[in-house]
Amino acid sequence: MKRILTSTxxxxxxxxxxxxxxxxxxxxxxxxxxxxxxxxxxxxIVPGSANDPTSTAYFQQAVGDRVLxxxxxxxxxxxxxxxxxxxxxxxxxxxxxxAVIEGHADEQGTREYNIALGGRRANAVREYMISKGIxxxxxxxxxxxxxxxxxxxxxxACYAKNRRAVTxxxxxxxxx
Amino acid sequence: xxxRLLGLLALSAAAVFTLAPDPARAEPLRIVIDDPTIEPLPFxxxxxxxxxxxxxxxxxxxxxxxxxxxxxxxxFREIPASAYISTVSDFNAPVEYADWKAINAQALIAGAVNxxxxxxxxxxxVYDVFSGEELVDANxxxxxxxSGTVDGWxxxxxxxxxxxxxxxxxxxxxxxxxxxxVSETGPKDDRQKRLAIMDYDGAxxxxxxxxxxxxxxxxxxxxxxxxLYTSYESGFPRIYVLDIGSVQRxxxxxxxxxxxxxxxxxxxxxxxxxxxxxxGNTDIYTMDINSGQSVRLTNTPAIxxxxxxxxxxxxxxxxxxRSGSQQLYIMPATGGEATRISFGEGRYxxxxxxxxxxxxxxxxxxxxxxHIGVMRTDGSxxxxxxxxxxxxxxxxxxxxxxxxxxRETQGAGGSSSLYSVDISGRNLKPVRTPEGGxxxxxxxxxx
Numbered sequence: 001m002k003r004i005l006t007s008t009x010x011x012x013x014x015x016x017x018x019x020x021x022x023x024x025x026x027x028x029x030x031x032x033x034x035x036x037x038x039x040x041x042x043x044x045i046v047p048g049s050a051n052d053p054t055s056t057a058y059f060q061q062a063v064g065d066r067v068l069x070x071x072x073x074x075x076x077x078x079x080x081x082x083x084x085x086x087x088x089x090x091x092x093x094x095x096x097x098x099a100v101i102e103g104h105a106d107e108q109g110t111r112e113y114n115i116a117l118g119g120r121r122a123n124a125v126r127e128y129m130i131s132k133g134i135x136x137x138x139x140x141x142x143x144x145x146x147x148x149x150x151x152x153x154x155x156x157a158c159y160a161k162n163r164r165a166v167t168x169x170x171x172x173x174x175x176x
Numbered sequence: 177x178x179x180r181l182l183g184l185l186a187l188s189a190a191a192v193f194t195l196a197p198d199p200a201r202a203e204p205l206r207i208v209i210d211d212p213t214i215e216p217l218p219f220x221x222x223x224x225x226x227x228x229x230x231x232x233x234x235x236x237x238x239x240x241x242x243x244x245x246x247x248x249x250x251x252f253r254e255i256p257a258s259a260y261i262s263t264v265s266d267f268n269a270p271v272e273y274a275d276w277k278a279i280n281a282q283a284l285i286a287g288a289v290n291x292x293x294x295x296x297x298x299x300x301x302v303y304d305v306f307s308g309e310e311l312v313d314a315n316x317x318x319x320x321x322x323s324g325t326v327d328g329w330x331x332x333x334x335x336x337x338x339x340x341x342x343x344x345x346x347x348x349x350x351x352x353x354x355x356x357x358v359s360e361t362g363p364k365d366d367r368q369k370r371l372a373i374m375d376y377d378g379a380x381x382x383x384x385x386x387x388x389x390x391x392x393x394x395x396x397x398x399x400x401x402x403x404l405y406t407s408y409e410s411g412f413p414r415i416y417v418l419d420i421g422s423v424q425r426x427x428x429x430x431x432x433x434x435x436x437x438x439x440x441x442x443x444x445x446x447x448x449x450x451x452x453x454x455x456g457n458t459d460i461y462t463m464d465i466n467s468g469q470s471v472r473l474t475n476t477p478a479i480x481x482x483x484x485x486x487x488x489x490x491x492x493x494x495x496x497x498r499s500g501s502q503q504l505y506i507m508p509a510t511g512g513e514a515t516r517i518s519f520g521e522g523r524y525x526x527x528x529x530x531x532x533x534x535x536x537x538x539x540x541x542x543x544x545x546x547h548i549g550v551m552r553t554d555g556s557x558x559x560x561x562x563x564x565x566x567x568x569x570x571x572x573x574x575x576x577x578x579x580x581x582x583r584e585t586q587g588a589g590g591s592s593s594l595y596s597v598d599i600s601g602r603n604l605k606p607v608r609t610p611e612g613g614x615x616x617x618x619x620x621x622x623x
Binding site: 074107108109110111112113115116117119120122123124126127140141142143144147148149150151152153154 | 363364365367390392393408411412413433435437438451453455456457458479481482495497502525526539541544565566568569584586587588590615
């Protein structure tokens, strides 16, 4: 009984995190036309859900919408490049989408510097994607500096998650 | 020889700095602010005399604000009215010095208030009790009067306090000034920000923007009538200029695909210096605020940001990580070769040139702590004034003696609030705001 309860809790926790994990400030591209583009492609898959490989939810959760950085660095890590390779493949398949890459910093830094640092991080992601064949015209960048942390503790465990660049899908067929 | 000379200097310094209530002393009443062993100077400010029927409450209120201004500096201590032997019953009557000496009031501030309709007139005199003379300003002027509107009565009080402060310290005042800052509410991951303006002491607060988009780092124009700031309201960080009177704003020119931020006015008010980020690289530019024409001043792959003009407009201090970490540099206002001025341990950012031209205030990060500090413009005589989990963003009082900054507390429940500190490192204290606060900018003295 206890085991069942634990499993249920675990599953619901996963479901909740699946909903809240995407950066709340960067989720503007969710829904949209891209969700419908996959309708009927595979029977039994709810269009727009994380099971629909053409959906933004799939991009956020299965592909991975973010890469993390070391302290004060904008160099992509091996893990980051692997995530971006997945993003590039997805964007090549789903060519209706554009993306805004949001650069972020942790709170250990002055405000202006962190905006500039977030700009460096977002640009590192953009340049990598362009080098892998994504058209520059599909990729915009913005930095939020330290203004939009997703984790709020003042410890490295939180800082590590806040030093990020998030690829936020936009438009899809709507803007074309 | 050198030792003897130093001994002599120390002796004469001690003589100048002594503030003991010595009836026989020859020096005029004077606080030397840089004296490290300073004791607050005791003063009395009996309630000002109402000279018209409506002036009663205002006279009381104005004398209270004068007292709060002076005691708030940490340089003065008010003697409570309960200790008075006599009081000032007539602004023009001779002062009973003996009665004020007896309670050790070294300075006596006497004033009178007259209200006519919506106009208020405030007169005051300051007396050096132990020499038995009225204190005069640098021009030999004794009593002064100020006029304004009844609504603006606090400004009359601040002007009186500024004059008293100036006469006793020999420094310019700073009480008749305002602060624009970012008012903050909500947790770290849902922080709402809007611009607010208030008197330097927190009175007369007014919000200038809605909290729908991120706003950062407002900066006063030299005349105190406009504010430059950065807002994300277009979706991307852009610089706006806002007229405080009309609360009308406009975005400055900016190119698609760029971010612009960290603006400050030049001393003329005609030029804006700021950071522009393009393709991941951040450099410093100036822009003519009327024509929108911009000029690039730095051109390196490093981050160059947080620029601030010298008060004469000839130079710009800024931060750059071109050496591998954030450090402070000075370059000519037209760009060109930059000279590094910070060489201590740690990282240095957000430099701000003092309105007196003599010092640069900065934020320093070292060993996981943040500090507000000052150094001379050649980088010498660095002094740290504060230390905490996160102190940042200094701004100068108009007289260059006091610095305001923001302090963010640690942890998930952390919040930001405003503090001020004397450049001696004394008198660290919170600035009263109704919500959290960050990115303060102190106005010049009002006219």
